[in-house]
Amino acid sequence: MSYVLGIDAGTTGIRAGVYSLEGELVAQSYTEFPSYYPHPGWVEQNAEDWWKSVVKACNSAVKLAKAEDDIFAISVTNQRETIVPISKSGTPLARAIVWQDRRTVGEVRRIKSIMGEEVFRITGLKPDPYFSLPKILWWMKNYPEMVEKTWKFMLVHDYIVYKMTGNVVTDFSNASRTMLMDLNKRNWSDKIAETFGVDLDKFPEIGNSGEVAGELRNREIEIRSRPVVAVGGGDQQCSALGLGVVEEGKVKSTTGTGTFMIAPVEKMHGGEMIYSAHVVPKIVAEVSIFTTGSLLDWVKRSFFQNESYEVLNAEAKASGVGARGLMVFPFFSGAGCPHWNPEAKGTIYGLTLGHSRGDIARAVMESVAFEVKTNIDLMESLGIKITELRLDGGAARSALWNQIFADVTRKPCLV
Incomplete structure (x- = not known):
């Protein structure tokens, strides 16, 4: 064999x-x-x-x-x-x-x-x-x-x-x-x-x-x-190819260390989007959000040191939609598309003594989902058709995070 x-x-x-x-x-x-x-x-x-x-x-x-x-x-x-x-x-x-x-x-x-x-x-x-x-x-x-x-x-x-x-x-x-x-x-x-x-x-x-x-x-x-x-x-x-993302309409969104989105296109559309060569004879619009999974990993190491991601996900789910008013700006290694500001800094906004570690975890998940939505909105404003997201990477093991992506983007999310 x-x-x-x-x-x-x-x-x-x-x-x-x-x-x-x-x-x-x-x-x-x-x-x-x-x-x-x-x-x-x-x-x-x-x-x-x-x-x-x-x-x-x-x-x-x-x-x-x-x-x-x-x-x-x-x-x-x-x-x-x-x-x-x-x-x-x-x-x-x-x-x-x-x-x-x-x-x-x-x-x-x-x-x-x-x-x-x-x-x-x-x-x-x-x-x-x-x-x-x-x-x-x-x-x-x-x-x-x-x-x-x-x-x-x-x-x-x-x-x-x-x-x-x-x-x-x-x-x-x-x-x-x-x-x-x-x-x-x-x-x-x-x-x-x-x-x-x-x-x-x-x-x-x-x-x-x-x-x-x-x-x-x-x-x-x-x-x-x-x-x-x-x-x-x-x-x-290669991830996009493996997920079958080779034609316009499908978007691959991988959340590991960062979040990286790929959308096959026939031509460069301009705007704040960036473009690269695919591994098949096409070009792709790309999105890079630099600190996403790594930011949640930082939350785990800082606040859930001896506990599993199952515990983190459970507490983030219990926090509820909106993380009880907590917001995160996930720019802990500069800001990628569409901001392109290498000097941007991350922020946890609205933190009070009443917030919990689960609120912080939830706010991170939601912040990443809203950055993904921002870039989907940008793609569509440039005339790039998007019918569905195909999710992979370590974050795709979190049913909660997958659901947050679907709720925020209002797009079908396949895992």
Whole structure:
């Protein structure tokens, strides 16, 4: 029997799954890796930690499935925008700067002042520390010698594929999140590169998701067959594909660390929306709300330390609609779409001695749902048709949160 091995390189760890050709999950394994916070607003990871976790998770999943001789293909999906400089010998020259990192506010101002709306017209993106270009400009300003030594800037997908095959390739869904890809021409943008002095030779070739990137050559992954490694895609676009969100009308809404919405469209509609490449030959309107599930996790760690999410959900449900007048502005790592304010701060408003921890949890859930509604309203005002939401991510395990999404958005929500 033949199997495929899928690798999901998330923000906090690596999940490896062995699947039958019919799509049935046979075995899976998960391994976490650390993030580092050297200064307020900074978030870094070690690319070698990604690889160690890939090896551990893959070997465990393959062993559980008893599939060492039967894996015929591997692919990777990944946290996007996170980027690392790699030397010609394949060594990381610095820790990767993670998508959550907010140190590049100055670089974002520079991008806005020099190119203004032209960046959006080329890339579909609004200048924000979220994307890869400001991170590269920060390195160019602060560590020019390191940038000079850099052979390739790699996204998480690119580094893992490189470690497996020795080949350097990215895909359109990932490249479109760097703020260096021309979304309409589907190649690296000479205009942006020339404007900011970025050397495009330091970036991978862009391929289509599903194309063969090479054979598995790294023997640290204990697979005796010689599977091909296919070009993968960004986690949000792959999630949309898995949920069947490939045509206009359906919207994928994933709430994990943040909330990320994807709506397939035929063209860019403008406004405060951003646009990226799908893993199928389409473009998508995207919404990014940076602190949602992570904010509820903060509530749990702060107020429900030794208790389960079941207890948190029960107390949030008991709080009732409106969280007894408590409001949360969920901008604890800046504000994404449609506000695009990297300096925004989170707020818990209306807190009194009479409020409970369940009220705070409920207010967080409602605040996220209203941010989702704000973006649905924006999409519809731009002429993007929305008939239903398809929910996934960790939050989709909460029946209460799912119901709040449905009540607030007044859209059918499929889980």
